[in-house]
Every structure is written in C-alpha cells, then in structure tokens.
Amino acid sequence: MRDEATAFVPGHITGFFSAHSHDDPTKAGSRGAGLTLTDGVEVRVEPASASESTVVLDGEEIEIEPVETVLETLDAPARVEAESDLPLGAGFGISGAMALGTALATNRVFQRQLSTNELVTIAHGAEVQAGTGLGDVVAQAHGGIPIRLEPGGPQDNKLDSIPARARVEYVSFGELSTTEVLSGDTDQLTEAGRTALSRVVEEPTLLSFMYASRLFARETGLLTDRVAETIADVADEDGQASMAMLGETVFALGTGLSDAGYDPSVCATHPAGGVLK
Numbered sequence: 489m490r491d492e493a494t495a496f497v498p499g500h501i502t503g504f505f506s507a508h509s510h511d512d513p514t515k516a517g518s519r520g521a522g523l524t525l526t527d528g529v530e531v532r533v534e535p536a537s538a539s540e541s542t543v544v545l546d547g548e549e550i551e552i553e554p555v556e557t558v559l560e561t562l563d564a565p566a567r568v569e570a571e572s573d574l575p576l577g578a579g580f581g582i583s584g585a586m587a588l589g590t591a592l593a594t595n596r597v598f599q600r601q602l603s604t605n606e607l608v609t610i611a612h613g614a615e616v617q618a619g620t621g622l623g624d625v626v627a628q629a630h631g632g633i634p635i636r637l638e639p640g641g642p643q644d645n646k647l648d649s650i651p652a653r654a655r656v657e658y659v660s661f662g663e664l665s666t667t668e669v670l671s672g673d674t675d676q677l678t679e680a681g682r683t684a685l686s687r688v689v690e691e692p693t694l695l696s697f698m699y700a701s702r703l704f705a706r707e708t709g710l711l712t713d714r715v716a717e718t719i720a721d722v723a724d725e726d727g728q729a730s731m732a733m734l735g736e737t738v739f740a741l742g743t744g745l746s747d748a749g750y751d752p753s754v755c756a757t758h759p760a761g762g763v764l765k
C-alpha cells in the first residue's frame with residue numbers, strides 16, 4: 489500500500505454524439521467526437537482513515553456516483569480529493585475525469601496491478617451505469633481530438649482522432665443535466681449524431697468538426713437561446729464556435745470568443761490521455 493497517488497485527467501468537450509445502449513455498461517457508450525483539454529481535473533487518492541470513502545471536489549464533499557462505483561469495484565476505501573479547472577455539470581466531462589483519475593490513482597495506492605485498459609473499462613462502466621456520461625472516459629484516456637467510431641470500453645470500441653491541435657476558449661452559462669438527457673428519448677440524437685459522425689469521418693478536420701457540432705446542436709433542439717446568440721456573435725467575427733454537449737456552454741477555436749467581445753476561459757487541446765503524476 490502506498491501513502492497517496494495523484495492523476496491528471498483532461499476535460500473533454502463533446503461536439504456531437506449518439507447513444508448506444510447495452511446490458512453490459514462496459515459495452516455501452518457513444519459514438520461521436522470531441523476535444524480533450526489542458527484544463528482538467530487533478531485527482532489525489534489516499535487510503536481512508538475509516539472504512540467509509542469520502543470524495544471532495546474543490547474543497548467541498550460531494551456525491552459523484554461513478555467515483556463511488558470505481559472505489560467499490562477496486563475494493564478500496566479511500567479519500568479522493570479532486571481539484572478541477574472546469575465547472576461541474578456544464579459539459580466538460582468532470583464526472584468522467586474524476587472516475588478515470590480515481591481508477592488510475594487508486595490502482596497505484598492499493599497496488600491492484602490492473603492494466604490501463606482494465607482501469608479505463610472500470611471507469612467507463614461506472615460512468616455509463618451512473619448515467620453521467622457515455623464516451624467521456626474513453627476520450628479522456630485517449631487525449632487529443634478523439635473520434636469515437638464504435639462505442640464501449642477499450643475492449644469493444646474503435647477510436648480515431650483529428651490530427652490537429654488548437655487553442656480553445658469557452659464560456660459557460662450553466663448546467664444541463666446529462667442524466668436527464670440520457671434517460672430521455674435519445675433516438676433523435678442518434679440520427680443527428682450519425683450524420684455528424686459521417687461528416688467528420690469524411691473530412692477529419694477541425695472546421696468540419698465545428699460545423700458538424702453546430703448542426704447537431706440545432707437539429708437535436710439542445711441549442712439554447714443564449715448559446716445560439718453567442719455562436720452567432722463569434723460567427724460575425726468569422727470565428728468558429730459551437731455548444732458543448734451536455735452543458736449550457738459555448739466553446740470556440742482560437743480567439744473566437746475574445747474577438748466577439750466575450751471574456752472567456754482559455755486553454756488548448758490536450759496532446760495525451762489521463763496520466764499518473
């Protein structure tokens with residue numbers, strides 16, 4: 489047993505997705521594409537002082553079901569302390585990042601000797617089972633600008649990526665409940681997601697990704713007025729912006745939001761997946 493371990497997992501903005509269910513949560517997931525970010529979550533794990541695990545995010549004790557599931561699966565009563573650069577519930581994959589970071593760091597502290605793919609599978613299955621995400625974990629394990637061609641954990645999915653990097657700006661107006669959207673009728677998402685994915689597979693570039701993401705947000709009806717207005721402001725300055733799934737958040741490439749007069753947070757696409765520090 490080690491005293492403690494820390495992992496960093498990049499945030500992940502999904503541009504578009506389609507949901508794919510399966511009885512086995514490690515085989516369920518989503519197709520889609522997104523950006524992993526240099527803004528992310530640092531997760532520190534140490535053995536719990538009592539038999540109960542505790543999870544703390546930015547100094548506040550919090551319930552994050554996928555994190556609890558990861559600790560139960562690894563049979564590891566632990567104290568998890570996470571620091572996030574990004575807001576929770578606003579489409580940055582924080583629940584997925586915390587699940588993956590907890591798996592990586594817990595494996596090290598409790599010396600469970602599991603492989604990376606086994607840990608990604610555990611975190612992915614926990615996220616899907618909790619209804620707090622479908623494809624964030626496998627995207628955050630991959631890094632870069634991942635394209636999820638086939639859903640599921642590492643043993644079932646198929647990933648590619650857009651070979652590019654970019655400065656990314658974002659403004660968030662609030663949360664969208666991922667659990668609510670995923671527990672609703674996702675059929676409409678499937679059609680729009682399929683069209684978006686075909687476009688990006690056909691032309692794997694950042695521009696086609698942004699265009700496909702904007703179309704997806706409009707066609708699924710997930711676009712809110714504030715987000716639509718902000719995207720239009722960025723376009724007026726010849727910028728490329730879209731809506732982060734699933735949050736009331738606008739993300740833009742380069743200086744798109746600043747040029748349009750907003751005061752955005754700034755980061756970049758992240759070159760690698762979640763790692764132990």
Ligand SMILES: Nc1ncnc2c1ncn2[C@@H]1O[C@H](COP(=O)(O)OP(=O)(O)O)[C@@H](O)[C@H]1O
Nearest residue numbers: 552553576577578579580581582583584620666
């Ligand atoms: N203040 C909060 N806002 C949003 N989610 C919260 C909050 N407190 C706890 N949670 C839990 O955190 C998780 C957020 O998951 P999700 O909405 O997917 O966020 P993200 O998009 O950042 O991954 C859910 O399990 C939710 O129940």
Ligand SMILES: CC(C)(COP(=O)(O)O)[C@@H](O)C(=O)O
Nearest residue numbers: 502518579581621622623734
């Ligand atoms: C878009 C979403 C289903 C949810 O993402 P978030 O709200 O950030 O948890 C994601 O998990 C995906 O499959 O692409």
